[in-house]
Amino acid sequence: MQVEDGRWSWERGFPLRYLLAADGGEQVWSRCADAEGLFADPVPAPRERLTFLGCDPAGPLRNAVEQPAGAVVRLGELCLEVGNEKRPLEWWGLNDADVVDRRPSGSDPALVDVVIEAGVEEPEEGRAELTGQRRFELFEKDSLGTCEGVEGLYVERYGAPEQPMTLIGCEPTERLRAVLDAPEPGAAAELWALDRSGRPMTSRILALEAGEVRPSVLGGDLLDITLTGGVDDPPPLLAGPVWEAWYEGVPDALNEWARFTTEGRHEWLKIAFRNRSRGRADESGGTYHVDGTHVTDGYGLHCALGEAFHGPGGYYGMDWQSFNDCLGGGVGVVPPFTLVWHDAETARRALAGAVEDLEGGPTYFEEIVQRLEGYGVVVELR
Template sequence: MKYLLVQADEDGVEQLWGRCAGVEGLFADPVPLPREVLTLRGCRPEGLLNDVLAAPDVSLRGLGDVCVEVMDDERSVQWWTLVDAVVVAHRPDPADPARYDIVLGAAVRKEESFVDVPAPQHFELLTATGPAGRCSAVEGLFAPRADPEPVPMELIGCEAAEPVLVGTQQPRRWARDQLDLLVLDRQGAVMASRTVGMAIGGASPSALGEGLEDITLIDGGADRPSPAVRPVWARWYQGPPTEPNLWAPYDAQGREEWLELTTRAWREPAPRPDRSGGEYRLDGRFVTDVPGLHCAMAEALVGPGRYFGREWHAFADCLAGGFAVVPPFTLIWQDSEVARRAPADPASQPQGLSAYFEDVVRLLERRGVTVVLR
């Protein structure tokens, strides 16, 4: 059995719902959101948006993902993401040449809502490179949208506990429940977890043995890894990494998944107390992108396969303590020129890895780390 189905009770104790030999549909790319047309009204652009509007080929220039914060007088009350936003057309406001009406093409994803949308409100725009301007309205943002159709998942060769057995006979009973699907490595340790819906679409006897069932879940969950990262999972299935730089052969997407797998706290038998002082050596030979920087940093500070942040904010939190290492200490960054000279990836690091590298060094020094670049 390679998979466990569990659900936490009111006291947080995990109850076993079933064990499965296989899963079809564990890896699946997210269903793409439909493209829409939106209009930024009365927009005063800055940053990347201002640069794009000034370019002669403006209709061919993308902005990447654009965060739209709906603001009242004091704070952000809603966040939206315009995924892969592209400027389709624009025109200056006749009454104010500093303002524009800008037509965008993008997929729209709602991220967070705190309170009802204020009236009137204004909109702050943010891209990966920083603030992109302010607008008085975003036409098309609040249109009704249907949820994407769920992608099913097949549980193969399941030895089901009573709740699941009842669910296969009366599927509607469990339509609103969610379970955690725990993925085991070859030693039987939990290497990953994914949330799945417990709406059962059907069940049939399994070819793997008498008393086992193949069960179809209508919704296999929205956080499944991409098929492109199967090789990373195959490597982790062999057991927790014990050698450095095993992440190095993968591209940025694979390295991001490597970092995702390091976040599984139950791999650790117990938290280790924070220690400070001493020297740590970072092997910078393979730091060619942002995920690679965090892979190398974690290995330098806490060892292969361990977690020490996977992006800027999480890394800053780890430096504050609670993750085995806390400043002051000395970090010797070997082959630091690799990060300085790595070409920019517009999708993940539009400012270039060099700028991110410099920001990380400054953050470390502010927190009391002595950084030696070699």
Template sequence: MIPGVHEDEDHRGRSRYTLTETEHGHAWGACAEADGLFGEPERGTYELFGWVPEGEVGAWVGHRVWLVPDDDSLEPWLLEDAESLGRLTATDSLVLTGLDDYEGPPEGHRGRVRVHDGRQWLGSCREFTRVLPPRRSTPPLVLRGLTQGDELRAALAKGTRRALDLEQAALEIRDHQGEQLTERLLWTRVSAWRPSPHDTDLIDLELDGAFWTPVPEHARPIWEQWFTGPPATKAAWADLDTRRRWAWHDLVRERTAYRTIADRPAGHAYELDGRHVTDEPGLYLALGEAVNGPGGYFGGCLAAIDDCLGGTFGYTAPATLLWHDAATAREHLSHVLSSDGHPYDLFALVLDLLAEGGMHVTLA
């Protein structure tokens, strides 16, 4: 155990959250509660002028939405977890928001742009621009009932601006059994601290929210379910919509990073329940559970599946896979769009990839 952080062995929740310094690995502190873990991340806002619809645009537009310029010399722009704010009143514009790392189109860019969500074309506009959002205050991340590590105690005793800048850290997050579920990297600067009402030896530590990206609110029920532990049965995600299936898959993938998966011997026979493979995350979730059981991971894109086929993810070639209700995946995944809008057959590509990796697939 790291000196200065005392965990209650009979109370796993005491160490639900551990704030760890990433360079040297010491723990700043551990606690059971965190306020500000969930919220709305800062999103890019785009106004699409002269919007001409080709398909239906709902409030949630898609996991990956691509804005594809007619100018072939320009790459498409990506909006992740895109939402629509609808049509602007008295204009012909549509407003989309999403997570992005871009500053918008090249300065002076003008020209038609088509928009798709990876499944279908949604429409086009004569041009678009990134709208700078108004400045907003960001709520802090508050670690409540924190047991202080020696290094944090020393930093708070100094109290200087330099001492309170904790730089990069990882917030390690565990489930009720004390198993690590995931972590979040952040730049940490202490903005306040006070004695905790939980215990005189504990503090409530407030970290500047400007250096923290919260988990989206739509993922909160998924996280709360996983806090109780991994699912006991397959397809616990089946009733979720596509957006929340992606949130489920994120936790499946992240949790796997903290575990060693023993490869089964060659010749193993797997079975895939294909009844719920109605979208892309459903494909990866069903495949992961076919290979590694409830809550199991076996890739989240073609490149990741290829990596998993190479070993250390529960699989050794050659093997067999019986894919039940394969017609469902064929119906929903045989016509999808690449980033630049070219159609391809994702179902067929997955079958080819599995075959190349030594997994003989029988469709049923």
């Protein structure tokens, strides 16, 4: 049963590790003891062509559209922000983006239609329920401009699963049996991983294509269910130890992320994002301290910043765009304040090669510091 503080439990002789649910966890279909084949190294998204209609380009995108017809201009990693007139609600990743064509817009001769080829990553939170007029804006670090629409974005994307996965020890609830007995094409559910206390920790989307349903190896009335449809954004193999660390509960000591590789630190930030404080009023002022001892890559930088503001396991962005969003409010701490960055030279040296402008532009570390100062933060590098 579910206890009052949002944790889950069951009366069996082994731990409860997962929930199979829908609608953001509102509809719980089953509790499961384990999942085999969940972790798999990622396969790059296939390259697609998207046409950005009615663009008012800025920065590198403006430079790209000013190149001669037929010229291919590399932009790299981009973020497409989609929202309504009030706020952004979706964040799409565009990997290794290239501008491959440009032409005057049919809607306004002052605007331009831009064709971009890239690997497309769907929003981690899933597609939002957007009604009315949508707003599209491209980002590298800063805005690359807005556009009126994007052809080819809202299509079904099916990636062949790398391997089937099996849910072990699932409760045969009526909801679960109904889904298994009458599967719908494209049906999906969320698999929520729980920590030792039964608290939801992180989740992944599963395609509900059952290849085999059999009595569980754990006995009783439980089922083992093999799903052939795969996992959307499966956690990489190196993420396993990160999940095990959070399984013991929200970290109670700083720098527990430091022992992981760059890939593991990225997964750490994903879990920290899921466990961030919500509904907490933003506060400004005060002094915060960053322990820079282990900031040896970009994700480590964001792990350290998150813990500076919110303690062990804290979140304050995982890349440039989400960091910038945090500075704008909604995560509990907003400028102005004072940030004391201890052992800052470690990050400066480690990120010396992390630059977008190879002709002498600032490094990622320097851009983070400059952005903080631009928001009125007093940054003391020690």
